[in-house]
Amino acid sequence: MILVNKKTGSRLWKGDRVTTFRGEHGRLTGMTPPHKPSSTGRVYVEIGKTSHEFFPSVVGAEWRLT
Numbered sequence: 734m735i736l737v738n739k740k741t742g743s744r745l746w747k748g749d750r751v752t753t754f755r756g757e758h759g760r761l762t763g764m765t766p767p768h769k770p771s772s773t774g775r776v777y778v779e780i781g782k783t784s785h786e787f788f789p790s791v792v793g794a795e796w797r798l799t
Contacts, residue, residue: 734766734796736776736789751778751792759785759792766796 736745745751749761759780767774774796778785789795 734774735799736764736766736774736794737797739790739793739795745794751776751794753778753780753787753791754793761792764789 737743738745745761745764747761747763750758751761752758757780759778761776762779762784763777765775765777773788773790776787776789776792776794778787778792
């Protein structure tokens with residue numbers, strides 16, 4: 734599975750800049766794909782000096798099969 738930007742369809746990589754639905758700008762520091770069909774997986778984002786764990790939709794992302 735790969736993580737992609739829902740609007741552009743482009744693949745997201747560690748280090749990419751992302752924006753939350755609240756307008757906060759951060760850097761993607763990691764990701765965990767879903768481990769079962771009912772899971773959404775997680776993304777890890779550094780905003781300022783603080784690390785956050787979000788659902789992918791918070792940064793406009795989704796998992797797609799390769």
